[in-house]
Amino acid sequence: MNTTIDALPAQQRRDWKELASGFLVRHIMVVVMLLIVAFFAYRSARFATPDNLTNILIAAAPFALIALGQTLVILTGGIDLSVGSVMAASAMAAAWTAKNAGDNLMLPLLAALVTGLLAGAINGLIVSKFEVPPFITTLGMLTLASGIAYVIGNGAPINGLPTSFGSFANTQILGLTLPVVLMIIAILVLAFVMKRTNYGLRVYAIGGNRLAAEIAGVRSRGILFSVYAISGVLAGLSGLMLASRVITGAPNLGQGYELDAIAAVVIGGASLMGGRGTVWGTAVGLLLIQTINNGLDLLLVPAYWQNVIKGVIIVAAVGVDVWAARRGRR
Amino acid sequence: MSTVRSDDSNPVVPMLECSGITMSFGGVPVLRGITFTLEPGTVTALAGENGAGKSTLMKIASGQCRPDGGEVKVRGQHLPSGNTQAAYSLGVAIVPQELASIPELMVYENLFVGRELRSSFGMLDRRAMIKAAGGYLADFGLDTDPRTRMGALPVGVRQIIEIIKATNRGARVLLLDEPTSAIAEREVARLARIVRTLRDQGVAVLFTTHKMEEIRAMADRVVVLRDGKLVSDTPLSDITDDGIVTAMIGRELDQLFPERTESGSDITLEVDNVVIAHGSEPISFSVKRGEILGLAGLVGAGRTELIECIYGIRKPVSGTVRVSGAPLRPGSPLNSIARKLAIVPEDRKGAGAVLSLSVLDNATLPRIAAFSRFGILRSRKRREAVGAIMKSMRLKSNGLDQKLENLSGGNQQKVVFGRWLTGQVDALLLDEPTRGVDVGARSEIYRIITGLSSAGMAVVMASSDMPEILSLSHRVFVMRDLGVVGELDRAQLDCPNVQDTIFRLASGQSAAPVKDTTP
Structure with a gap:
């Protein structure tokens, strides 16, 4: 605004460089990803x-699925360490149901979703x-859910399931398997929700400054509850x-997955303090790890x-x- | 640059020399060649609006930040940047605006952290540290027990302890960034005393401020920055208050406070027997349409608590609040917003705004339902509404998508105000509305406040800034111990000794001197 006239040419040149380096800084992870892809391809x-x-997909x-749930939780400034175990408990609940329900696919699906939702809701x-x-x-939930997983199978995996149980993972839609389709849908839906809805804005607001958000009329408890519930449901689906x-x-399925999920979110540029991060970033982080x-x-x-x-x-x-962000701020 | 080397013929070696300092952030120049020196035993005020470059200059002068160009010398020696330890050993210390003390540690631990006293076995010698700390505190006129937890002390005391910490470690150049922005008036007087003591010991003190009274009370020289340039550097006796303000804002500030308008007659906000905490006096009052009620009092008197109780951030022990006749649900900000009550809280960074969100998102939050359909935000509608409001607030930003953390304090405050104005507001609660806001933006905020009240809002304004309280309010309540101890009407507010009256009420020195002053 107050730039003097004689400073303009230099200013414009700098703006160009700023723009280019600003773009690099903002998409640094995509650049890193491309470098890694190029290396492996070579x-x-x-x-x-x-x-x-x-x-890879x-x-x-x-x-x-769990990394997306984790993104919402981390955006509020929280963390969900239980997702790996919740996957195991949900998988065991689904397997047990499938073993006893025969070819009905709705019941195991329901069992997995309810188990995940329950764990998430308690969190x-x-x-x-x-x-x-x-x-x-x-x-606490990590330990508890893992315990439940073993209890359901009496300490052992549940084998001999009807082959129809495999259709959750193996059904093909447009040449892609169902889990991949679900992943793409989940990314698109959550990206929309976080960017374009009341709910998304409120999640960011709570993570950025909970007190200020409450003063502006956001009911933070409901939002907080919901992100853990969503994370639980997605873990249940993922376990299935x-x-x-x-x-x-298998009662040990999903073990340690929570850490890869957290890593994906953080690589995606989210702050563990909350308020910063995007669904797209998590998707990039996820693909990078995979x-x-x-x-x-x-190799x-x-x-x-x-x-x-x-x-x-x-x-x-x-x-x-972090280095790029610091340069970006300067 | 021909700087004076510390040759022996020159009796006074400058403590700190900044020569030709330039600095820019993201291509925007913040400092454009600043040159000045600090001599031993002087107190210099660094004045300027927010965004003028004061804090950046302080960071460079203290070695925290590397300038793009220019050099800092301490007693003739080059100050390496990005190395606070080196600055410390050269005798430069900074007390930042956001205090760097460790709240969970005791006072003496804070004083000795990093250079602890040890007994012969390498163990901490706590007794010796406590004793020494007690001595330091007494030297500075504090009777605080060195074994108090730092976090339990008021900000003003913590700040003095930070100053003690800095000078004890041999600081000969002391930089104070906005030392008075968070402390009460009485504490300012104590701070001024301490600064003078340090000056007499030969310390060079540089402090930033934008309050005229403090420049007068503490400094003997004033350096004014505007838009990153040094526009004035004079002994304090050679410049008038108006001269300083004009230098700061670059134009005549004809009138800081706009005219008050007449208040209406119908009651908008009613506070009925609200008890803030168990054992405190119930508070009842009402505010009319277009009326501004000022809340004065010392820090801790309960002004913020009262405002929080009215709005619903805090649940009162008992009592009701009504806006336009409708009772509010206690403890529910959402309900208060629905009843057309709005708040601008005291702690902007902590409670007022979500700094990591954009102007647009911050301004959307309070009335999010009005800007969405089936839970989906209506981009165009909110962009238009927020854009129009922010334009009328004269917000200076790079557009509505700029994050709040990248705006100056005054502009952040405009967003915290403006976000309410996308809908009808009947009553407005203000808590220290101009804290950390520079003079230019301050007059704009005053204009906004009186504008809103003349448009029919009932306003309750808590403030520690006397001129603000006296000039804007139709009526003033003085608070002490979570209760109201006095009420002054407009005629009393125009009395010459009104400040003294308010101070006596606030500090509990006299029961009812108010009546005596009425003509």
Whole structure:
């Protein structure tokens, strides 16, 4: 506004550079992702094939659902550590139901959704009503739900399910499997909800400043409750998909998935303090992790080394993001 | 740049020299070549509106921030930037606006953190630290127990402890960023005393402010920044208050306070026997259409608590509040908003706005239902409504999508005001409406307040700023101990000794001097 005339040419030149570097800074994760893809494509002929890219999507789908739920929770400034166990409990509930209900597919679906919803609702109630820190609440639920998973199967996996149980994971729609379709739908729906609805704005507001949001008339408890409930339901659905893929209910399924989900959200640029992050960012973070998993498999890197490399890449990726954000602020 | 080297012929070595400092953020120049020096045993006020570059200059002068160009020297030595430790060892200390004390630690632990006293076995020597800390506190006229938890102390005391901490570590240049923005008037007097003591010990003090009284009370020289340029650097005795203000805003500020308009006759806001806390006096009053009721009192007198009880952020022990005849549900901001009550809270960053959200989103929040259909936001409608309001507020921003954290304090406050005006408001609650807001934006906010009241709003305004209370209010309540201890009407507010009257009431020195002053 107060720029003097003689300063203008230099100013404009700088604006150009600013614009270009601003774009890079904002989409730094996409750049990182492209670099990693290019690396794997260069090193492995099998990487950049349609079949393999489909494999990446199929592997990403169960993570996607819990990472999306996790995004909402993290946007409110909370965290949901229980999703992995809730997946296991839901999978076991679904498997048990399928074993006893025969070919009816609605009942196992219902069992998984209800189990997930119940776990999420309990988390949400304790966090919003009793104001127990989310870390503690969901840590408790992590142990509890895992216990339930083992109780349902009496400590063992549930095998011998009707083959129709596999149709959750294996049904094809437009050439994509059902979980991949669900993942895409969930990303689109949640991206819309978070960007374009009252609900989305309120979630961001609570995470950004809960007191200010309440003063502006947002009923924070209901919103807080809802994000944990949504996270639970999505975990239930995700558990069902995983169990369906192998037509078995395993009580240790989903173990540790919560950490990959949190990593995806954080790589996507969300702040664990709440208020910052996007659904698109999570989708990119998710694909980044799955691409690394897949590429390292193709390069025949031993599993334990894969973990070492993945750990380094996660921290490095977020480090680059933080660095870029700091440059962006300057 | 030909700067004076610290040659021996020059008797006074400057403590701090800034030469040709330039700095820009994201292509926007914030400082455009600032040169000035601080001499030992002087107190310099750094005045300027928010956004003038004061805080940035402070950060550069204290070594926290690397300038794009120019150099900082401390007693002739180059100050490396981005290294607060180096600045410390050169004797430069900054007491930031947001205090850097550790609330969970005790006072003495705060004073010694980082250079703890140890006994012979390498263990902490707590007894020695407590004793030494007690001595320091006494030197500065504080009778605080060094074993008090830092967080339990009022801001003004914590600030003095921060100053003690800085000077104890050998600071010869003390930078105070907005030292008075969060403390009560009486604490300002104590701070001024301490600053003078330090000056007499040869410390060079630089503080930022935009309050004229404080410049007069504390400084002996004033440096004024405007739009990143140094526009005036004079001994305080050579410049008038008007001169400083004109330098700060770059134009004559004809009148800070607009004319009051007559209040209406029908009652809009009724507060009926509201008890803030158990054992406190019930409070009852009513505010008419177009009337501004001022709430004066010391920090902790209960002004904020009363406003929070009225709005529903806090549940009163008992009592009811009615807006335009309809009772409010206690403890429900949502209900208050529906009854056309609005609030601009005291702590803008903590309670007023969601800084990580955009102007548009912040302004949408209170009336979100009006801007959505079936839960989906109606982009065009809210953009138009918010855009029109923000234009009338003369908001300076890069558009409605700019995040609030990137706006100056005054502009943030305009958003916190303006977000209510997308719908009808009958009664408006203001708590320190101009805290942390610079002079130029302040006069605009006063214009907004009187504009709203003349349009028919009933306004309750709590403020520690005396001129603000005295000039804007139709009536003033003085509060103490969570109760109302005195009421002054317009005639009494125009008495010359009204400030003294209010102070006596607020501090409980005299029961009823109010009547005596009526002509």
